[in-house]
Amino acid sequence: MEETAVAKVTTTGDAPLRLTREHRELLDQVLDKWSLQVLDTLCEGPRRFNELRRAIPLVTQKSLTATLRRLERNGMVERVVTSTRPVAVEYRLSELGGTLQDLIDSLYLWTATALPEVDRARSQFDADA
Amino acid sequence: MEETAVAKVTTTGDAPLRLTREHRELLDQVLDKWSLQVLDTLCEGPRRFNELRRAIPLVTQKSLTATLRRLERNGMVERVVTSTRPVAVEYRLSELGGTLQDLIDSLYLWTATALPEVDRARSQFDADA
DNA sequence: CCGCATCCTAAAGGATACTG
DNA sequence: CAGTATCCTTTAGGATGCGG
Numbered sequence: 169m170e171e172t173a174v175a176k177v178t179t180t181g182d183a184p185l186r187l188t189r190e191h192r193e194l195l196d197q198v199l200d201k202w203s204l205q206v207l208d209t210l211c212e213g214p215r216r217f218n219e220l221r222r223a224i225p226l227v228t229q230k231s232l233t234a235t236l237r238r239l240e241r242n243g244m245v246e247r248v249v250t251s252t253r254p255v256a257v258e259y260r261l262s263e264l265g266g267t268l269q270d271l272i273d274s275l276y277l278w279t280a281t282a283l284p285e286v287d288r289a290r291s292q293f294d295a296d297a
Numbered sequence: 298m299e300e301t302a303v304a305k306v307t308t309t310g311d312a313p314l315r316l317t318r319e320h321r322e323l324l325d326q327v328l329d330k331w332s333l334q335v336l337d338t339l340c341e342g343p344r345r346f347n348e349l350r351r352a353i354p355l356v357t358q359k360s361l362t363a364t365l366r367r368l369e370r371n372g373m374v375e376r377v378v379t380s381t382r383p384v385a386v387e388y389r390l391s392e393l394g395g396t397l398q399d400l401i402d403s404l405y406l407w408t409a410t411a412l413p414e415v416d417r418a419r420s421q422f423d424a425d426a
Numbered sequence: 427c428c429g430c431a432t433c434c435t436a437a438a439g440g441a442t443a444c445t446g
Numbered sequence: 447c448a449g450t451a452t453c454c455t456t457t458a459g460g461a462t463g464c465g466g
Contacts, residue, residue, distance in 0.1 A: 187333070187334065187337055187405055189354075190408075190412065191405060191408040191409065191412065192330065192333060192334070194408045194411070194412060194415060195328070195333065195404060195408055196329075196330055199324070199328055199404075200325075201321065201325055204316070204321060204324070205316065205321070208316055216427085216428090217427075217428055217429085218427070218428080228459075228460060228461080229428085229429070230429090230430090230459070230460075230461090231458090231459065231460085233428085233429060233430080234458095234459090240422065241418065241419055241422040241423075242415050242418060242419065243414060243415055243417070243418025243419070243421075243422075249428095252427095253427095253466095254427040254428075254466085255427065255428065255466085256427075256428090257427080257428060257429090264411060264414050264415070264418070267407065267410075267411065268407065271403055271404060271407055274400060274403065275324060275328075275400060276316055276320060278396065278397065278400055279320040279323045279324055280320065281396075282323070282393060282396065283319065283320065283323060285372060285393050286323060286371050286372050286393070288372070289370065289371060289372025289393070290370055290371065290372070292372075293369065293370040293372075294370075345447080345448090346447070346448055346449080347447065347448075357439075357440060357441080358448085358449075359439070359440075359441090359449095359450095360438090360439065360440085362448085362449065362450085363438095363439090378448095381447095382446090382447095383446085383447045383448075384446085384447065384448065384449095385447075385448090386447075386448060386449085
C-alpha cells in the first residue's frame with residue numbers, strides 16, 4: 169500500500185476548517201453503526217445481500233436494506249442485479265466508497281490503541297460516581 | 298505538524314482486522330453528531346459550558362450535558378470546576394482526546410473532497426427513482 | 427433470494443421548570 | 447452559570463407477513 173492522501177493532508181498546516189451541517193450529515197450517513205460494518209465487509213470484495221446479512225451480526229433485513237439504499241444513494245456502494253430467477257443482487261464498493269477505506273482503517277486502528285486507556289478512564293469515572 | 302501515527306499505519310500491509318463490538322461502540326460514542334462538534338470545538342482550546350452551547354448550533358442543554366458526560370467518561374474530555382460563585386466549569390480536550398484530532402481532520406477533509414461527487418450520486422439516484 | 431409494508435416498542439432527544 | 451428533573455414527541459429499529 170502506498171502513501172495515502174489522508175496522511176499527506178494531516179501533515180500540512182491546515183487552517184481550522186469548520187464543519188458545516190452538510191459535511192456532518194454526510195459523516196452521519198456513512199459512519200453510523202451499520203454502514204461502518206457494511207463498508208468494512210465490502211472492502212474485502214463484493215457480497216450478496218444475504219452474505220452481508222450473515223457477515224454482520226444482529227443486523228435485521230430492514231436495517232440492512234435501509235443502510236444499503238442510503239450508501240447507494242450517497243454513491244458509496246453499487247448495486248448489481250442479475251435477472252435470473254430468483255434474482256441475484258450483488259453489492260460492491262464504488263470508487264468513491266473506496267476512498268473511505270483508509271479512513272475506516274485508521275478509525276479502527278485508533279480504537280484498538282485507545283481502548284485500553286478508555287477502559288481505565290471508564291473505571292475511574294464509574295468509581296468516582 | 299509532524300508525520301502522524303495514522304499515516305504510518307495505513308501504509309503498512311495491515312491484516313484485515315475485524316471490527317469488534319467494543320470497537321464499534323467506542324466509535325459510536327465518539328463520532329456521533331454532537332460529540333464530533335464538541336471535540337471539534339475543544340480542539341481550538343478549553344471552553345465553558347455555555348461557550349460550547351453557543352458554538353454548537355441547535356444543541357440543547359440536555360444533549361450537550363449528556364454528550365460531555367459521555368466524552369468525559371470515555372476519557373476524551375476533562376472537566377475542571379472552579380468553585381467560585383456561581384461556579385465556573387471548563388471543558389478541555391484530554392491527551393487521549395487529542396489523539397483523535399488528526400482523525401477528525403481527516404474525516405472532515407474527506408467529506409470536503411467527496412461531497413461534490415456525493416451530490417451528483419444523490420441527484421442521479423433520485424432521478425432514477 | 428431479495429425486499430417492501432405494516433405494526434409496534436424502545437430509545438433519543440426537545441421543551442420547560444426548577445436548583446446550588 | 448451549570449446543571450437536574452420531568453414530561454412529551456419524534457424517530458430508529460425489531461418482528462412479522464407478503465410479493466416479485
